Amino acid sequence: MSGADTVTDAIVAGSGAGELEDAIRASKRTKRDRNSAFQSPTAEGLCSNCGTELSGPVCHSCGQTADSFHRPVWELLAEIFDGLFGFEGRMWRTIPPLLYRPGHITRQYLSGVRARYVMPFRLYLTASVLFFLVVFGATNIGAPDVPSPEEMAAAQEATAAELENARQQMEANGIDTSELDQALAAAEAGQDALTEVANDPVLQAAREESWKRNAIDGVRVVLVPELYPELVEEFEERSDGRVSDGVIELEEGFSVSLGEDVSDMPLEVRRFLANQAISVINDDGQMMQRELKTWIPRVMFVLVPVYGLLLAFMHFYKRGYFFYDHMVVSLHFHAFLYLFLLVTMVLSAIIGPGWGIVILLVWSNFYLYRIHRRVYDHGRFSSALRVITLNFAYTILLAIGTIVALFLAFLSG
Template structure:
């Protein structure tokens, strides 16, 4: 029987077309490649890593690409950027289902569909880098108001009148002028620098800020080291001053630390002095340094909570729960980053409400898709996870504050 087999012809034709395409690509690459003193230890057509005969641009044995990378640096950078941000890149095939189809890429990845998506750990790193870059490099989230604080002249006049009345009342009580002046000075020092009259000279505002910091440091040391202030701490109200403001929104309560050894309390007092002198900048810098580590440590803990919640289900392994945790945290980082940028356009409370609703809906759909739970069961697990994670996050933030203070 003469004639050719159509299937064989198609295979041969496809092979020839593939060889021709490889030859054209190799020819183009040959023109771009430069001479290098570093030559492959294997003959041409063999993998330079494991010596396996190549049948394509990637070794089927060890997975190493056949590219020598002896090309202009901008050519290599173009390949990297195209692979990451190109329309055909994995990132753009991963983000839409990650954000709008909860559980889809997680289920696909655990089922073996992986080449088309960004690896879970790399996806988490990308999301966390974007998030912390926004929070730290651009000084926080949301549309902050940089307008200098101002006070109505009538309020300034009212404060001055109150101080005058205070001086008169102290005089009627028989307090000496020196004592009255000291009490009025301390009362004035209690006014926050940001709330000072806007027309004060810069040197006066600087001096007032230093007075405030000195008062805070003295109050903190008095509560933390009563041995150094025997006269001041002999009264009945000793150690009942409450929390002390040491920075922007950071409050520390020294009470309850008096049982620590004296050297430890002295070290804490010295660290507190450095934090207060910097206006909380050193503490904020340490918290920024340790925050990514804290979030990274939460990943396996969240996976453990998922594993404990599904201990009775067969066929689920800790690796599966860890992938769920990575995808969920990556989603949260991308969501908060996007809403933080949107907070410059929409009211902040709307952005917060969108974040709360979206994140809980995502977690609900995650249980429905990945773990195949019913509606009621998914809602119960959602509430339980929210509550447990809130407690875990509270302890993590407390640990972050302690570590930041101890490394300041």
């Protein structure tokens, strides 16, 4: 560098944040370039984009790589993936220290060491997309945690086995087993009935249809009772008049309460909510599940700058720290969370979910503690106190975000 043109020197130096790798790969492809009908509009040795004379593999004026794209299509596809995810270098220099050296990359990046690492926003997008692809592909969000008839039958079978074992012990000790025999017979009868239900699709369909009908009637009674006076009368008889308080009983032991203020809403709003709820019931929540897959990533994306605002609020008195710095911390921390959650899922499958959760909680909190120590230069006690405060605030934000995502998925569905 001559030092005479600071802007030019900065451009040439800054081109190393990706262009240098492109240029190296371009030089390796020189011998494989194909003859093409589309030739550069400039003479050889001049930049095809701006016409500046080239002094290296990267144009020092516009930053374009002196490369030809006349090569096999799979190489172009590989470059697309590399452009999105940085597979060929920077991603793999970023992920390991991001996971296992808390605050190191953030401190490096904010100090100006950037060319070797993936940009924070791209890193966050890659981690979040990968996480939600795995989670949404491996789980069925929105499915109710209700035991299936097969599970109920298995539980009944286990109960019968326990009763049989107890009967044998009582016989060995000379104790009358007549009452236990009756209980065992009832359990075996129940097992037969449950097995029949589990294997009879007609009975299953009838049971599901009955539950849906009761649920839909209950929604209508609570939200739009003036449109269904006969249903209101029926439910009041069945639930001891509690319909007027916004409480209905769909079936024995299962009630729904929406509060006394439901009737204060405009009829059109209540009608819309009722139609949405009925749609969710009719399709077994499948539409809402699909909408959740859309809204959860969006809500989590909104929480990233909110977390940055929390960090900024906690450090408003420290000079030299800007909102940009807090946003880099937030992006790196959320990218770490997504990637480490994937690691925890693998560990949970190997050592059990309990230990996986313990590892996640311990390492994520220690990670946040080290960020405050390394990036913000806080003391031990101050860092620990800030971790506790951030955990409390972020838990509330996650709860609010979850409710918002569920509500938006409900409205969209």
